[in-house]
Amino acid sequence: MLKKAERVEFIQRRLQELYPETPIPLDHSDPYTLLIAVLLSAQCTDERVNQVTPALFARADNPKDMAALDVEEIRSIIRPCGLSPQKSKAIKKLSEILLEEHQGQVPADMEALERLPGVGHKTASVVMAQAFGVPAFPVDTHIHRLAQRWGLSNGRSVLQTERDLKRLFPKENWNRLHLQIIFYGREFCSARGCDGRVCEICRTCYPNRKHPKKTHKP
Known part of the structure; x- marks a missing residue:
C-alpha cells in the first residue's frame, strides 16, 4: 500500500x-449562465442540463430578462432537470436579487453567492472556481x-x-x-x-x- x-x-x-x-462540462457564456446551469445540475446530469439550457437562455440569459419571466414559464422549460418547482422559484428570485443588490452582476464573493436562493456551498464554489478562477x-x-x-x-x-x-x-x-x-x-x-x-x-x-x-x- x-x-x-x-x-x-x-x-x-x-x-x-x-x-x-x-473543459467545463456545463455549457455557458458568462458567470450568470454558469450559475444557472450549476443550480440546475443539482440531482441532474450535466448532459441533461446542457439539453435544457439553450431553450432557457434563448428566453433569458441575463438577470433582467430572467426576472421578467413568470415562474411557471421557467418551470416548464427546466422541468426535465427535476426539482423544477424549487429551482424555478430560486432562479427567478436570485435574478431579482442580483438586480437589486449587485447591479445585475454575479458577485465574485463566496458569502454573497451562498446567500442567493438555491445556491449552496458547492454551487458557489463551482462558480468561484470556474467563472472567476478563484481556487476552490x-x-x-x-x-x-x-x-x-x-x-x-x-x-x-x-x-x-x-x-x-x-x-x-x-x-x-x-x-x-x-x-x-x-x-x-x-x-x-x-x-x-x-x-x-x-x-x-x-x-x-x-x-x-x-x-x-x-x-x-x-
Missing part, C-alpha cells in the same frame, strides 16, 4: 496524464466517493472531504483537480463500475485491498 503522500503524488500525476485539458475545491458525489476509495478522507461529510483535499493538494491545482477527479470518476471509478478494487488508481493506491471499499454517502 502506498503512503498517503505517495498516493497524492501518483493521483495528481496520473490525472494530469489522463486529462491534460479540463467543490466536492460532488464523485469526488466524495473517490476521496474515500483513495484514502484521502474519511468521508464523514462533504465539508470534511473538502477540507481534507484542500490540505493535501497544492492550492494552484485545486480547480483543475476538481474537474479531473470528476472526469475520472465518471469514466473509471463510478459507483457501480468500481468498488475500490477495480480501476487503475484504486488498484495502485491499495494493491492488497481484499474487500469492497464501503463509502459514506454525502
Whole structure:
C-alpha cells in the first residue's frame, strides 16, 4: 500500500496524464449562465442540463430578462432537470436579487453567492472556481466517493472531504483537480463500475485491498 503522500503524488500525476485539458462540462457564456446551469445540475446530469439550457437562455440569459419571466414559464422549460418547482422559484428570485443588490452582476464573493436562493456551498464554489478562477475545491458525489476509495478522507461529510483535499493538494491545482477527479470518476471509478478494487488508481493506491471499499454517502 502506498503512503498517503505517495498516493497524492501518483493521483495528481496520473490525472494530469489522463486529462491534460479540463473543459467545463456545463455549457455557458458568462458567470450568470454558469450559475444557472450549476443550480440546475443539482440531482441532474450535466448532459441533461446542457439539453435544457439553450431553450432557457434563448428566453433569458441575463438577470433582467430572467426576472421578467413568470415562474411557471421557467418551470416548464427546466422541468426535465427535476426539482423544477424549487429551482424555478430560486432562479427567478436570485435574478431579482442580483438586480437589486449587485447591479445585475454575479458577485465574485463566496458569502454573497451562498446567500442567493438555491445556491449552496458547492454551487458557489463551482462558480468561484470556474467563472472567476478563484481556487476552490467543490466536492460532488464523485469526488466524495473517490476521496474515500483513495484514502484521502474519511468521508464523514462533504465539508470534511473538502477540507481534507484542500490540505493535501497544492492550492494552484485545486480547480483543475476538481474537474479531473470528476472526469475520472465518471469514466473509471463510478459507483457501480468500481468498488475500490477495480480501476487503475484504486488498484495502485491499495494493491492488497481484499474487500469492497464501503463509502459514506454525502
